[in-house]
Amino acid sequence: MGSGGDAPKLRLETLLALGLDQRTAGNALVNSKVTANLAAVIAEAGVSGCDKSVGNLLYSVATKYPTNALVHRPVLINHILSTKIKNPAQLDAALSFLTNIGHDSLDMKKFEEACGVGVVVSIEEIKSTVAEVLKENMEAIMEQRYHINVGNLCGQVRKRHPWGDAKATKEEIDKRLAEILGPKTEADNIKPMKKKKEKPAKVEEKKVAATTAAPPSEEELNPYTIFPQPEENFKVHTEIFFSNGDIWRAHNTKEILEKHLKATGGKVMTRFPPEPNGYLHIGHAKAMFIDFGLAKERNGHCYLRFDDTNPEAEKKEYIDHIQEIVRWMGWDPYKVTYTSDYFQDLYDHAVELIRKGLAYVDHQTAEEIKEYREKKMNSPWRDRPIEESLKLFEDMRRGLIAEGAATLRMKQDMQNENKNMSDLIAYRIKFTPHPHAGDKWCIYPSYDYAHCMVDSIENVTHSLCTLEFDIRRPSYYWVLAALGLYQPYVWEYSRLNISNSVMSKRKLNRLVTEKWVDGWDDPRLLTLAGLRRRGVSSTAINSFIRGIGITRSDNSLIRVDRLEYHIREELNKTAPRTMVVLRPLKVVITNLEEGKVLDLDGKMWPDAPADDASSYYKVPFSRTVYIEKTDFRLKDSKDYYGLAPGKSALLRYAFPIKCTDVIYGDNPDDIVEIRAEYDPSKTSKPKGVLHWVAEPAPGVEPLKLEVRLFEKLFKSENPAELEDWLGDLNPHSKEVIKDAYAVPSLASAVLGDKFQFERLGYFAVDTDSTPEKLVFNRTVTLRDSYGKAGPK
Secondary structure, three states, X not given: OOOOOXXXXXXXXXXXXXXXXXXXXXXXXXXXXXXXXXXHXXXXXXXXXXXXXXXXXXXXXXXXXXXXXXXXXXXXXXXXXXXXXXXXXXXXXXXXXXXXXXXOOOOHHHHHHHOOOOOOOOHHHHHHHHHHHHHHXXXXXXXXXXXXXXHHHHXXXXXXXXXXXXXXXXXXXXXXXXXXXXXXXHHHHOOOOOOOOOHHXXXXXXXXXXXXXXXXXXXXXXXXXXXXXXXXXXXXXXXXXXXXXXXXXXXXXXXXXXXXXXXHOXXXXXEEOOOOOOOOEHHHHHHHHHHHHHHHHOOOEEEEEEOOOOOOOOOHHHHHHHHHHHHHOOOOXXXXXXXXXXXHHHHHHHHHHHHOOOEEEEOOOHHXXXXXXXXXXXXXXXXXXXXXXXXXXXXXXXXXXXXXOOEEEEOOOOOOOOHHHOOOEEEEEOOOOEOOOEOOOOEEEOHHHHHHHHHHHOOOOEEEEEHHHHHHHHHHHHHHHHHOOOOOEEEEEOOOEEOOOOOOHXXXXXXXXXXXOOOOOOOOOOEHXXXXXXXXXXXXXXXXXXXXXOOOXXXXXXXXXXXXXXXXXXXXXXXXXXXXXXXXXXXXXXXXXXXXXEEEEEEOOOOOOOOOHHHEEEEEEOOEEEEEHHHEOOOOOOOOOOEOEOOEXXXXXXXXXXXEEEEEXXXXXXXXXXXXXXXXXXXXXXOOEEOOEEOOOOOOOOEEEEEEEEOOOEOOOOHHHOOOHHHHEOOOOEEEXXXXXXXXXXXXXXXXXXXXXXXXXXXXXXXXXXXXXXEEEEEEOOOOOOXXXXXX
16 A cells, blocks of 8 residues: 555644644544555655645645555655645646556656646736636626626636636636626625425426536546446347348357456457558547547557458558557557458358358359349359358369459348348458468458457457448348357447548548648648647647547537647647747847847746746847738738837837838838837837847848648538549648748757747647758647637
């Protein structure tokens, strides 16, 4: 347990020195378990007295710490003592994280990210979010006035700023409510009457509460509670209806289930089974979240299984990419397997099906098979003798029959209303070496035959797939029931479709091979490689997936704005601020002496503490500065806050400047230079604030960057529905700015670094960067049309 008889005996004075109040300290001393844990925590902390806030956190560690992760308790205690973890919300997050990893090795970066180390939420951010939450709840506020559930409002703010000051949040909400509602009336001071506990009234009361209370956050819900435990897998999975009136009720016998549970130890076993014929996209991220996530949530295992039944489509490039991207997404496979690992088992089971009279060798062409299925007619070879099919199947295996001259088909039900029961093909002949299995085989199993069987062989407990496989469920269970094999629990979920993009591998392959985009990792694609290159993290993707849920709802289109919301939420907390000018306009500060350069401080974070040098970067201010061309106009207006002749604007982190002259080029529309004077005393207070970059030394050009701006790849929300979907490509989906200017500190940026370019958006270093020239991709803009507005 990590605490016991060897711990020093605690006295009341010791606990009071930790800042605990008299009552809490007294209660702790009468509970032997709490006393032992507290003694161990105090010994590990090596303190005899401390701040009240630190003491309360240490007390919580003693009473709440998960016993499965005691090896990591000293790390948590050190984080508390160093005030890296300084509030109950952070501690709860830390305890949750440690509970999940148990005795596993601790990834310090992930741990600190999970509990908000280094994240500081400013009072301005709290005020802004409180304003938004009150606006969203305004109808209920005006109806309930001071009877509104303030705790609920605080909770809504806390969901957006989990590391914010709870006290400051409550005070801001109280203050804003007073401003909105004015002084309390007599009615406000009357406590609402509680209804008598009569059943009808109770039901009505719940209904009313349901209409006014905010729904629980999607992220709060455990999406995996819908799945049964492995030991419950004895119920009927699916009823298989046959055209002759027979019904097979697919289920595991007690003996089969007991054998399965003995093999797995009762653990949840899932699999993520991609076909290695392309790069994974965000739809696969949903599949991973469900397959790996369920296994992790139930302390089970998830296979990464390559569905490599088609030797012509697979490439080692795709296999390597999939293994790498699965781990980048945060998932750790139990084992990496291949369907081809089981080719001998699959062949042996096919022979068994033939022997049972449940499979036959067929000589129909693909066109004939299609015609006979449409007419619900049996193949003329369906009832050939078992021995004949056995010999022919052996000939197929030995390469004695030409490619396309024979297939092995399952004898299911050609008259069935479900076309996926129309004697599906189990094996085809292909004289193609296999990337994984070599040249041992010239017959290859179909997906419909192999998938269910390998699920069974690997003792998968939950076989999870998208809804288009729903109609294949009877065939899945037919194979397993026919062979008397263990049957996994099958469950289908809705496909992920995101607006202004295509998710079909066939369409993605065309975009790549026909060079409509710049490879599988083009940042405009919703491939996981493309999203990563764009600057999107795996945690943002998983947060988005958790938010949309894993239900069986219809395949509705999710707006891409919703994905961008989750990306923006994370980057707002993790991306340091800096300044870059995309389209520079030269400004000469005429009243700053030649050769003078002032080193100013720019904030990397909105709430950077004044005494923390690591939260600032150096910004040179010299006689020549550059602003965005769009931040200057010849004609001023009331709603314009940029620079104009005779008008002032504030240079961020620097001084107000006033435009005194405009230098034109060869024509009146060609402005080549602005002359301005700066206000060193900062007495003027212009409303407009501009980002800017200056020459770091006289005559020295600022750091040059290439910046790539991306828009939606397709103009239509659902291009997949269009016949000419390639004609819907957005010709303006990519803009390359070759000569942007940046502050000098960006010169040290490396691949993986992400920044907020102030007033422009979030950007990430691209793989095309070289020591000579950095290249940045815009990950997402600052503005958000799905949720709240982005940071200013």
